[in-house]
Amino acid sequence: MLTIRDLDFSYPNGESGLAVPQWDVANGEAVALVGPSGAGKTTLLKLICGIHQPSGGTIECVGVTVTALSDPERRAWRLRKVGVVFQDFALMDYLTVRENLLLPLRLGAGARAGEEGHARTLADQLEVSRYWNKLASELSQGERQRVAIARALVHRPVLVLADEPTASLDATRKSQAVRLMLEECRSRQAGLVMVTHDPELLPLFDRVVSLEDIVS
Template identity: 40%
Template sequence: MSTPLIELHDVTRRYENGPPALREVSLTVREGEAVAVIGPSGSGKSTLLNLVAGLDRPDAGTVTVAGTRVDGLGEAGAARYRRAKVGMVFQFFNLLDDLTVLENVVLPARLAGTGRAQARRRAGELLEYLGIARHAGAHPGRLSGGERQRVAVARALMNRPPLLLADEPTGALDSASGADVADLLTELNADGQTVVLVTHDLELARRCTSRTVRLVDGQVALDEVVSR
C-alpha cells in the first residue's frame, strides 16, 4: 500500500461565533490517489482545501502533508511549503495577463530560486507535455479557457509538487473545455500525480477520480472508492 501523503487528524476550524466549518475531521490521502471532495455550499470543502494548502490553520487537530506539519507553520514557512509541495489550480486560472504563457509557468520556479535556464527548460517540457508549447510566447488573454487552464496546470506542476489541488477547475469553462481538463487530470493521475479535486460537479468527480469524500456540515458523511 502506498504512503500517506495527506493526514488530517481530528481537525476542527471555526470562524467567529458560528458553527464549525470543519468538525473533528480525520482523513488520509495516499500517494497516487485521485480524490474528489464534494458537498453543498457551506459544507467545509474550501476550508479543507485551505488547511491542506497552508492558507489557513485549524483551531484543533493536526494537518500533515508530505511529512510536513502544516498546521504549525508560520507565514514564511507556509509559503515555502506551498512552493515545494503543493500545486494549485483555480476556477479562474489566476494567470498574470501581462506575462507570456512561458513567463507565467516559469514564475514559481524563479520564486523558489531555480536558475533561469533550468526553469525555462522545465517550463518548455511541461508546455510540450500539456500540448500548449505553441502558445509559449502568447499572453493568456489570447487563449481559450481550456488552454488557459492547461497553462495554470503547467504552472502548478512547475516545482514538481507531490500534491496537486484543483479547486473547481472546470467551473469557468464550457462543456468541451471542461471535458478536456477532466481528461488532463485523469492523465496526470495515471502518470502518478496525487490529485485532490474540490468540486460541486459530480460528473467531473466521477470522470477523473477514484475516491469520493462527501462533506456535510463540516463532517465527513461519505468516503468511498468508486470506479471510473
C-alpha cells in the same frame, strides 16, 4: 500522503467553519471532493495547503506537519511542494503564458535545467503552447484555466489541490485536462484532491468523497 486529525477551523469573524475529525489520502491517490456550494470545500483545500491556519487539529502531508509550520515556512512549503489550481485561476495578467508557468520556479527554488521543457510539454498537452509568449490578459477564460492547471503541475508537486479546475472548459478539454492531472500525479505518486461538481468526471478518480461525509 495526507493525514487530517481533529481539524477545527473558524472564520476570523467568529462564524463556525469546518471540523474534520479524520481524513486520509493515500500516496498517488486521486480524490474527487464533492459537496454543495458553500459547504467548505475551498476552505478545506486552503487549510490543507496552509493558506488558512486551523484553530485546532493537525494536517500532515508527506511527513510534514503543515499545521506546525510558521507562516513563512508554510508559504515556502506550498511554493515548492504543492500545486494549487485556484477557482479564479490566479494568473498574473502582465506575464506571458511562459512566465506564468515558470512563476513557482522563479519565485521558489529557482528554475532547474529541463523544467522549462517540462513546462512546454504541459502547455502542449493542454493546447496552450501556441500562446507561449502571449500575455495572460489576452487569453480567454478557458485558456487561462488550462494555463493555471499547467502551472500547478510544472514544479512536480507532491500534492495537487484543484478547485473546480474544469469549470470553464468544454467537455473535450475538461476530460483532457483531468486526465493529464491524473497522469502527472500517478506517474510521480503525487496526491490529487480536486473539487468538482461535474458527475461525468467522477469515474476517472480513485475515490469520490462527499464533504458532508468527512465533516462533523
